[in-house]
Each structure stands twice: as structure tokens, then as C-alpha cells.
Amino acid sequence: MAENDFQNKTVCVTGAGRGIGKSLALRLAELGAKVIAVSKSDENLKQLAAQNNKIIPVCVDLCDWNATKEAIKPHLPIQLLVNNAAVAILDSFLEVKPDDFDSLFNINVKSIICVSQEIACDLIERKMSGSIVNVSSQAASAALKDHSIYCASKAAVDGLTRVMAMELGAHQIRVNSVQPTVVLTDMGRIGWSDDKKAAGMLSKIPLNKFAEVEDVVEPIIFLLSNKSQMINGVSLPIDGGFLAT
Template sequence: MVLSIFGKRIVVTGAGQGIGRALALRLSKFGGKVIAVSRTQKHLDTLFQEDPKIEIITADLADWESTRAAIEGAGRIDLLVNNAAAARLDRFLDVKPDDVDVLFNVNLKSVINVSQVAAKSMIATGNGGSIVNISSQASQAALKDHAVYCATKAALDQLTRVMALELGPHNIRVNAVNPTVVMTDMGRVGWNDPEKAASMTSKIPLGRFAEVDEVVDAVVYLLSNRSSMINGVTLPIDGGFLAT
């Protein structure tokens, strides 16, 4: 399958670890000119050591102005993956104002900010582009202790649809992927208790969590020309969790 990744300038946020890191490495392997964004310098340094072709930008996505300046300074943007996210888990009755501010700033507001810069760049080149937002099954399923996180991801899904509607006439496609628990290093630590894991996998028809590459494969497809008529979708990568 030939992919239209080679030579494209691709911004990946939250690229220091997990899905974002794997995406940056895969897209670079396919010949993309990856600009990796993270707030943690040491993670970017090790990413650059692993693949020196990847450009790195240190930015705190919760800071609108500094992030905007950093992304604008990256030059032309052809493709974008909004992967960065924050999570604070607590019972609804214990949610604090700071939890709401932090999660909405990172999980939604930063997506608007970075996507505005990227979309304006895509429009200026006249070549269109593709944006993929990393959402979650939590956007469509209520999860205990995830009140604010679920709300941010539900908002991200609707933002994805509006972006697809408004940017489509510029030949810019916008889609989201909605994974279940993903076996990143953090995911393995968080779900290594067999009893805790079983409480979730028992609701997944395939009976297991997602592997990082299974999310990366879907995102690469949505970025590429092989999905040229797919716009405004929220794609579950959940083994059937949302189908039950």
C-alpha cells in the first residue's frame, strides 16, 4: 500500500512517550518530516537520539501563547496529530476546579490552538491536509472516576466534527480515533493488576487491550491518501467495547 507520507511535514503533539512517540518514529520511517512536540525535554532528547531525522519542539501545550509561537515557528505543516492529553481521575463529587481547568486546557483548548496554526498553514499552501485527533472510548462510554476526562474527550469528538465541516472545503480532512486502554509503558503499569484488568477486558468482545501499533496503524491510514474520502469520523479502536 503506497502512502502519501513521504516528504510531508507532520506535527505530532505529546510525542515524547507512548502512542505519540511510536507515531513519530513510524511516520519518520515512512519518510515523513516529523516535528515532535512535548513539554518534557528529556523525552524529546531520547527520541532524537533514536531518530535524528525528527525535529523536536519543547512546549507546554497548556500555555496558549508560547505554544502558538512554537508551532508557528515550525514552518509549513502538511499533517497533524493531536495526541497530547492529560488525565486526572477522581469521583465526580471530588472533582476540583483545577482538574477541570487542566484537563480542558490540554485535551481540548490546545487542540484548537495547534489545529488553527496547522490548518492556516495547510490553507496557505493550497494542498489541503489531514488532522487526526486522539480521542478515547471514554468520549462515548461513562467510566467511573473519569467525569472530567470523559467530558473533554466527548468535547473533542464534537470539535472533530465541526473542524471536518468547516475545513473540508479547503480539502483538509479531520478525524478522530477512540482507543480503549492501550498497552503503552504507562498502560501496562496502570493495568497490571489482573482483577482490575479483567473488569475492563470482560467488556471487550476481543478480550484484550489494544497494542500501541494497532492505534498507530489506524492513525497513519487516516493521515494518508488511502483514506481520502474519510472525514469527520470518530473511529473506535476498542475491540468492540462500544458495540456491547
């Protein structure tokens, strides 16, 4: 990816404290972007910022709408945004709890609206173009056992992405999402360490492997970059063919 796509650009990455968000923040900083790294874990942010001086840590709980907007404001304008923060609470459908529903939708969906509104309104006022990538999941398009609320929240992310693309496109702000399969972050490796559980999922992936973090980071960077100027409103599977079967 050409570095000049990101030189003199400011990128906001939510959920940047670990996993995909952390790797993405570091990669974007390497490409020359100023990175606003958002997480509720101050310790994770300190470790991340110590690795590259182009990374600016912002510690805020994305469940707090007003605090989130206030935390973003000082760093505007932000031309590029990756809404990556998400949580998963697994339960069978018959055991879904109201509090778990609220937690997942607050982080996985509502925080996208909050952060994107703040950044997009500012870009529109300044008449600047931009690109937003929402991190969805294969769970948006396929039923996964014990993932009732998670599947619903990620389907909401993709629906939201399409409307954002339609409404913000007129202002030259592109909005797309990515739908990863199981990603082998530190948490992913623990969650899928059981061979029997892993074999069941792998059998549904034609490439017969899970995604590495870089497999998700690079497509996101492509969607942020000038190489994808006519891609808008797309939900891109990064799943080894899972959704094709």
C-alpha cells in the same frame, strides 16, 4: 502503507515524548516524513530525536497558547497533524475539583484548537490540502467510573472533530478522531496491572484484550494517508468491540 504518502510531507505529533506519540513519531519518520515532535519534556524529546534524524524536537508547554503558536510557526507548512497530547486525572464525580477540570480541558481540548488553528490557517493561505487526526478515547462515548472530566474532555474532542471536519473540509483539510480502549503503553501496563481491575474492563471487550500501541498507530497512519481521502469527520473506535456491546 505506501511510503510516497509521507515522503516530502511534514507531520506534527503532539505528546510525542512517550507512549503512542513516541511510537507514532518513529513510525512516520520510518515512512519518510519529517516529524515535528512536540512535548514539554526536553529529555524525552532528546531521546526520541536521537533515534531518527527526521524527527525535529519542539519543547513547549501546550497549556501556553502563545508559546505553542510561536513554537509551531518556524516549522510551517505542516500538512499532517496528530493531536495526541492528553492527561488524565481520575476522581469520582462528587470529588471533581475546578483546577483538575481546567487542566484536562486545557490539554485535552484547548491545545487541539491552538495547534490546529496555526497549522490549518497556514495551509489555507497556501492553498494546500491536509489531514488532522485527534486522539480521543472510548471514554468519549461510554461512561467510565471515576473518569468524569476525562470522559467530558474526550466527548468534547469528538464534537470539535466534527465541526473542524465540516469547516475545514471546504479547504481540503480532513479531520478525524480515533477512540482507543486501554492501550498497553508503559503507563497503561502499570495502570492496568491489577488483575481484578483489568478483568472488569476486559469482560466488556469482545476480543478480550487491550490494545497494543501499534494497534492505534497504524489506524492513525491510515487516516493521515491518501488511502483515506474520502474519510472526514469520523470517530473511529479502536476498542476490540467495547462500544458495540
